[in-house]
Amino acid sequence: GQQLNQSPQSMFIQEGEDVSMNCTSSSIFNTWLWYKQDPGEGPVLLIALYKAGELTSNGRLTAQFGITRKDSFLNISASIPSDVGIYFCAGQGSIGTYKYIFGTGTRLKVLA
Amino acid sequence: SAVISQKPSRDICQRGTSLTIQCQVDSQVTMMFWYRQQPGQSLTLIATANQGSEATYESGFVIDKFPISRPNLTFSTLTVSNMSPEDSSIYLCSTRQGGYGYTFGSGTRLTVV
Numbered sequence: 001g002q003q004l005n006q007s008p009q010s011m012f013i014q015e016g017e018d019v020s021m022n023c024t025s026s027s028i029f030n031t032w033l034w035y036k037q038d039p040g041e042g043p044v045l046l047i048a049l050y051k052a053g054e055l056t057s058n059g060r061l062t063a064q065f066g067i068t069r070k071d072s073f074l075n076i077s078a079s080i081p082s083d084v085g086i087y088f089c090a091g092q093g094s095i096g097t098y099k100y101i102f103g104t105g106t107r108l109k110v111l112a
Numbered sequence: 113s114a115v116i117s118q119k120p121s122r123d124i125c126q127r128g129t130s131l132t133i134q135c136q137v138d139s140q141v142t143m144m145f146w147y148r149q150q151p152g153q154s155l156t157l158i159a160t161a162n163q164g165s166e167a168t169y170e171s172g173f174v175i176d177k178f179p180i181s182r183p184n185l186t187f188s189t190l191t192v193s194n195m196s197p198e199d200s201s202i203y204l205c206s207t208r209q210g211g212y213g214y215t216f217g218s219g220t221r222l223t224v225v
Contacts, residue, residue: 033213042116042204042216043155088154090213098143098208102155 004091004103012109019076021106023089031092032072033100034063038085046087047074081110114139114207118217125195125224132191133220135205140185145214146178149202158203161188195224 006023013019023032031050035043047058049065049072056063062075072089089103115138125131135144146158159169159180167180181189192199200223206214 040121040218040221042118042206042219043214045213045215048213098160099157100214104154 004089004101006087006089006103006106008106009104010107010109012111013079015079015081015110015112017079019079019083019108020073021075021087021108022071022073023091023103024071025091026070027093028069029072029091029093030069031100032063032065033090033092034061034072034074035088035090035102036085037088037105043088076108079108079110081112084108084110113215114141116205116207116215116217118205118220120220121218122221123223125222127196127224129195130191130193131195131222132189133203133205135188135190135217137186137207141207142185143208144182144188145206146180146188146190147204147206147216149204149219151201155204158190192222195222197224200224 004023004025033048034046036046037043046061047056047063052065052069053067054065060077064073066072076083087106090100092100117136119134144161147155148158149155157170158173158178159167161167161180161182163182163185177193179191202219202221204216204219206216
């Protein structure tokens, strides 16, 4: 079945640094979503991407839909302590389906 | 986007017992989804609940273990039956957010002892 692998699995960074993470699949996806999950909370949608090559920003966050449609990238600029959490990518493989597959997650810790 | 209230937020249960998790949405929605997030893991879809019809379960999940109710367009319940320690997870309900993606409740953290 389809799987989404996220890299890195976890990372420690200093406040103010930029962060990059990615999500890869062996299958093509038509939509990519990026979520953040804070401790004790459900995931919150950050960015949605709808076509290959698309680059979308949300404040300090920028995400890209890979040209091959098998990957996506999330960048966080000038990280702050509240960026700590788990970041999940999610992909929708078939047009018209409501189902998303979630990635393995990247756990981010920011050192003040 | 819809606001989802989920309860209980956490519970510790004895093995062999059952727990019913409630999910209330502040607007009418056609589809509601139940996810499981095992410790340190990603989210796995358990089932899709449509009002007025039987829930549709994903591979590896069965109705006897996870019965779901969907009595109206704003409410759903998930029961975790005959629990074992392996059922210790976060259970999340969600619904569609606009045309894409999901809005999630804050989750129910279940520990089975």
